[in-house]
Amino acid sequence: MAVSFWNNLLQITKNRVLQQRGVSLYNYTHGFEEHVIKKKLEQFAGGSINLSKDGNGIGVLTVNNPRLMNAFTGTMMLELQEKVTELENWKEGKGLIIRGAENTFCSGSDLNVVKALSSMQDGVNTCMFIRNTLTRLMRLPLISVALVQGKAVGGGAELTTACDFRLMTPGSEIRFVHKEIGLVPGWGGATRLVQLIGSGNALKLLSGALKVDPERAVSLRLAEEILPSSDETGSLEEACTWLNQYTKGPAEVIQAMKKVVIAGRELHLEAALREEKDIFGTVWGGPAHVQALAQRPKHK
Numbered sequence: 001m002a003v004s005f006w007n008n009l010l011q012i013t014k015n016r017v018l019q020q021r022g023v024s025l026y027n028y029t030h031g032f033e034e035h036v037i038k039k040k041l042e043q044f045a046g047g048s049i050n051l052s053k054d055g056n057g058i059g060v061l062t063v064n065n066p067r068l069m070n071a072f073t074g075t076m077m078l079e080l081q082e083k084v085t086e087l088e089n090w091k092e093g094k095g096l097i098i099r100g101a102e103n104t105f106c107s108g109s110d111l112n113v114v115k116a117l118s119s120m121q122d123g124v125n126t127c128m129f130i131r132n133t134l135t136r137l138m139r140l141p142l143i144s145v146a147l148v149q150g151k152a153v154g155g156g157a158e159l160t161t162a163c164d165f166r167l168m169t170p171g172s173e174i175r176f177v178h179k180e181i182g183l184v185p186g187w188g189g190a191t192r193l194v195q196l197i198g199s200g201n202a203l204k205l206l207s208g209a210l211k212v213d214p215e216r217a218v219s220l221r222l223a224e225e226i227l228p229s230s231d232e233t234g235s236l237e238e239a240c241t242w243l244n245q246y247t248k249g250p251a252e253v254i255q256a257m258k259k260v261v262i263a264g265r266e267l268h269l270e271a272a273l274r275e276e277k278d279i280f281g282t283v284w285g286g287p288a289h290v291q292a293l294a295q296r297p298k299h300k
């Protein structure tokens, strides 16, 4: 009785967290002092995170630091957080493509930053900071796709798992290299990988630091498809076309659809069903619903 009371309370609290925007996994109650690590990250400048948003509700987020195979400097980590906040507040948004600049995806943290922040405390705080951001990215009410061109390595491989889907270009690879540098994933990538491909397959990819080519990624259900083009422009167009299959219709309906899926993915059955009811209430009688009913649709 007592256990089920606490379980219910926990689920209700989690429900509320999922409904709010900008809520992080870690805060001062977990001993995480965000402002301290932000001050440190500011010192490692370079590269950028660029966001473009089109009139059809599709955003393209580009990890841009080609000199270092799009590795994340400190300021890029900070910029990613800002862009996620912007996307959380994008009312017209429906879909998001994440890609790397100049024909490669991302090689994780800038190893110069890793070296400079080598104390256990700095390492753990940096990971908590990014894990917060990637958890919010994963929970965006947008359908997200990682467009993997070239290499997605280390934290770059982890970033792909924060998206709903992965599309790979011919010759590209995803590789969790952490073991090779004496680490385990710290950006939440191991947890998400287990959810995506199961614990046995995840253990093989992580403990073997295996190179996952597009064919293997599709067979593991890590990637949806191999795109025909390997060049930047062609593959972006193809990724947009792929995503457009799922983003037709009004933003409020697409966003509600993503939210019911997040609830199903993250909550226990009863809490997820309650959440689905609440989200349903936000679209029932809404403009898209009323308009569709007025047209007496037939779905042949």
Ligand SMILES: CC[C@H](C(=O)O)C(=O)SCCNC(=O)CCNC(=O)[C@H](O)C(C)(C)COP(=O)(O)OP(=O)(O)OC[C@H]1O[C@@H](n2cnc3c(N)ncnc32)[C@H](O)[C@@H]1OP(=O)(O)O
Pocket (backbone or CB within 6 Å): 067, 068, 069, 071, 107, 108, 109, 110, 111, 112, 114, 151, 153, 154, 155, 156, 177, 181, 183, 184, 185, 186, 187
């Ligand atoms: C939990 C996440 C984890 C953490 O933060 O704790 C990490 O993400 S740690 C970082 C994990 N990533 C790596 O260890 C990648 C190391 N780099 C490579 O393995 C290769 O460079 C590779 C496979 C990404 C690309 O190989 P390729 O032959 O195609 O290119 P180059 O090696 O010639 O790379 C060009 C240039 O970029 C530099 N580079 C690449 N990645 C990084 C990085 N993560 N940090 C800093 N610099 C990086 C590379 O050293 C080359 O520079 P150069 O001056 O020409 O040597």
